[in-house]
Amino acid sequence: MRKTDxxxxxxxxxxxTEVCELTMENIEGFEWLTHEVNYQRFPQSLTVRLMFKDQQTLAGFERSDDYQAVVSDVQSRLAAAGVTLKNINRHVELDTL
Incomplete structure (x- = not known):
């Protein structure tokens, strides 16, 4: 990994981490988030995965207004960190334990 990476x-x-802490406080059933990235194809390869305790909780979150709020929060905090993503929805995935 290069120094820039x-x-x-x-x-x-x-x-x-900031997004995760806020989401844990405000979203029932949210467990954690993680990310994967291949710096050879950065930032296109960045994936942020939000983990929920079960499928029912995940489905409820996906239908709620909270979904877009969390995705927007991910995008704005990454942008503040210098990571610009053209279509944030391609970079955020939802999953269950």
Missing amino acids: KKYDKAIREAL
Whole structure:
């Protein structure tokens, strides 16, 4: 990993930690989030995965107004960390434990 990649990785982790903490406080059934990235294809390869306790909770979240609010929060915090994504919806995935 190059020095630049390490800086981006640290900034991404810090931004997503903030999103995770707020989402845990406000969204019932949300467990954690994680990210994957291939720095050879950065930022196109960045994926943020939000994890929920079960399918029912995930489905309810996906239908709620909270979904777009959390996705927007991910996008704005990543942008503040210097990571610009053209279509955030391509980079956010929902999953269950």
